Amino acid sequence: MPNLTADSHAAPISAPYDVLIVGGGAAGITIAAMLRGKISGSIAIIEPAETHAYQPGWTLVGAGVFSLRQTVKKEASLIPKGVEWIKQAAASFEPDAHCVVLADGRRIPYRYLVVCPGLQLDWSKIEGLSETLGRNGVCSNYRGDLAAYTWECIKSFQRGTMIFTQPPMPIKCPGAPQKIAYLAADHLRKTGKRAATEIKFCTALDALFGVAFFVPALKSAMQDHQIAVQYKSVLKKIDGPAKKAIFAVTGADGSVSDMVLDFDMIHVTPPQSAPDFLKGSPIANQAGFVEVDQASMQHVTYKNIFGLGDAASTPNSKTAAAVRQQAPVVVRNLIAAMKAEQGRAAYDGYGSCPLTTGYGKIVLAEFSYGGKITPSFPLDPRKPRLSAWLLKTKFLPYLYWSMMLKGSEFDIGHKEREFADAA
Numbered sequence: 001m002p003n004l005t006a007d008s009h010a011a012p013i014s015a016p017y018d019v020l021i022v023g024g025g026a027a028g029i030t031i032a033a034m035l036r037g038k039i040s041g042s043i044a045i046i047e048p049a050e051t052h053a054y055q056p057g058w059t060l061v062g063a064g065v066f067s068l069r070q071t072v073k074k075e076a077s078l079i080p081k082g083v084e085w086i087k088q089a090a091a092s093f094e095p096d097a098h099c100v101v102l103a104d105g106r107r108i109p110y111r112y113l114v115v116c117p118g119l120q121l122d123w124s125k126i127e128g129l130s131e132t133l134g135r136n137g138v139c140s141n142y143r144g145d146l147a148a149y150t151w152e153c154i155k156s157f158q159r160g161t162m163i164f165t166q167p168p169m170p171i172k173c174p175g176a177p178q179k180i181a182y183l184a185a186d187h188l189r190k191t192g193k194r195a196a197t198e199i200k201f202c203t204a205l206d207a208l209f210g211v212a213f214f215v216p217a218l219k220s221a222m223q224d225h226q227i228a229v230q231y232k233s234v235l236k237k238i239d240g241p242a243k244k245a246i247f248a249v250t251g252a253d254g255s256v257s258d259m260v261l262d263f264d265m266i267h268v269t270p271p272q273s274a275p276d277f278l279k280g281s282p283i284a285n286q287a288g289f290v291e292v293d294q295a296s297m298q299h300v301t302y303k304n305i306f307g308l309g310d311a312a313s314t315p316n317s318k319t320a321a322a323v324r325q326q327a328p329v330v331v332r333n334l335i336a337a338m339k340a341e342q343g344r345a346a347y348d349g350y351g352s353c354p355l356t357t358g359y360g361k362i363v364l365a366e367f368s369y370g371g372k373i374t375p376s377f378p379l380d381p382r383k384p385r386l387s388a389w390l391l392k393t394k395f396l397p398y399l400y401w402s403m404m405l406k407g408s409e410f411d412i413g414h415k416e417r418e419f420a421d422a423a
């Protein structure tokens, strides 16, 4: 196995890793675990963080269903045996030299590279936000500690205005900004405080969801909870102490004007983008994402590079559910490439978004490329169900920690199904 203890800042260190993985999140650990069971060569993960989070659980942390502790584990406990952990941030890519350069200047050589550093949260793109996060009723489920603060805010809320925001795409789990709005409304209803509260959902988009099939069900959830939806509104500034949020709103005629809203609590979903070190690198597309073929997950130019997860250029919904389907494809095609064969495994664009329309109720949206409706179960997925809630709160965390991150390819098996128009 390559020796990384040697101090080497310019030249690559000893022999290349057979597979080098950038990012030890949902995708990186899954790939490492799957590969470890299949190849005997050297594998390393570049990952600077000490902890690893089950981010889909943060919606439930924000709603008081999970504790933050239930969603976090030490990274060290998840690195598969026989896989080396390079505890550093990657800083740049040298694909022609088959090297990744670390933040400390070391150059790590590889034969095959898997790139999966996730999405970057651009908090600073909203003026005044960083200064007030976690205070003044300004919360966000997009960071674990702030998700815990979301629940503090909801639980102690008495009366006034709650705002939930959604920025322009791309974001991870595009349903998450509205999931917490439904849960907050439901909690206030259950505790008798709903009548004293106005709730607004301000989204940069012009629809509640990217897959039209699910939109009527979500519109009706918004109506049932009496949440006012403001489309095409982008949060641009926040004054925490004054409790004011300023949005840029695009009107029907295309004109943009400011809208100032007072709030008592605001749940902010931050703008997101490809990580800075990836943007503008030789392996990124114009938007900054790893430029891979949307079926094979193989880089379009560098055939010894694969990408998956939130940092990949594929036009799927950025979810852990997508990672679960992409990982076996990457592993098969990477092993084929190692044998100088053409991999045939193909990702179909599957993603899943369990939309918590209330406590005990989930619209389980599952879909693939082209907006195909591809549920795992033969039930109308537009209907909020307790069974889907149990899946999200009980089974999916187990599937993540104990199966997916251990390299199991267990799959419930989604497939395209037709449904009559909504009643």
Ligand SMILES: Cc1cc2nc3c(=O)[nH]c(=O)nc-3n(C[C@H](O)[C@H](O)[C@H](O)COP(=O)(O)OP(=O)(O)OC[C@H]3O[C@@H](n4cnc5c(N)ncnc54)[C@H](O)[C@@H]3O)c2cc1C
Pocket: 022, 023, 024, 025, 026, 027, 028, 046, 047, 048, 049, 054, 055, 056, 057, 058, 059, 088, 089, 090, 091, 116, 117, 118, 119, 141, 142, 143, 172, 173, 176, 275, 277, 308, 309, 310, 311, 318, 319, 320, 321, 322, 323, 352, 353, 354
């Ligand atoms: C509030 C919320 C709710 C969500 N709900 C759902 C849901 O219900 N269902 C669902 O399927 N998905 C959901 N998701 C999305 C899901 O968590 C992500 O899609 C998934 O984690 C993506 O995996 P990834 O490995 O690409 O990125 P991540 O899991 O984010 O991992 C990226 C890793 O790369 C590391 N990294 C970053 N920069 C560098 C660098 N320079 N060098 C090396 N490593 C680096 C990071 O430290 C991190 O460990 C949700 C996410 C959030 C935030």
